[in-house]
Amino acid sequence: MARSYVREARRRVGPKRRRIVPIIQRLLAEHPDATIALTFRNDLELLVSVMLSAQTTDVNVNRVTQRLFEKYRTPHDYLAVSPEELENDIRATGFFRQKAKSLRGTMAMLLEEFDGQVPRKMDELLRLPGVARKTANVVIAERGQAEGIVVDTHVRRLSQRLGLTRQEDPVKIERDLVKLVPREYWNDLPHLLIWHGRRVCIARAPRCEVCVLNDLCPASRVEAGTDTSHARA
């Protein structure tokens, strides 16, 4: 895309500070069902599900954890079996050796340092083996106390297309988003962008003509002034 065209598109939609709340409100109306797609019943299951979700789909994780969580109910249970048995039980999520190692290390630390409970603070979660910032952010956000904004592949793509960041690196994207997005929306925004990214702003073929954000988005392929209400109806 030519530089002048990008500048013109940004001018057309206006500054991101003015657009961010309308963007979120329209997405809330469009995707009222946007929540985490992982299935869990408590903090431990949430942590395990998020750890297993790296490099695979949430549907796949749910399929595996349906059985897993019947067998492994406490941190002790993950350490009571051999590493091979745990690997076998999570094999279908991919990268199962590394994931099993992280799970065992995490369970040992939960028992040694946190009374077997999943810690609540970001710096404590980040000490758990195999728990990176994205995992910690998801766990904290699901408890309703987001300390940051989860940036996955959809959040990254949509933030860029919507002109909310020019960064490529997820940590820098998160930094831009927390400066821009009112804190009350930190929990919801990632879910909204993920669902919008799956349903409408698809990576290879964004459906701009039916997108509720097309007049707020500098990357929209819909020409300014085009009536798209019939396309959304």
Ligand code: SF4
């Ligand atoms: S207008 Fe197009 S590029 Fe922009 S968010 Fe919507 S689908 Fe994505």
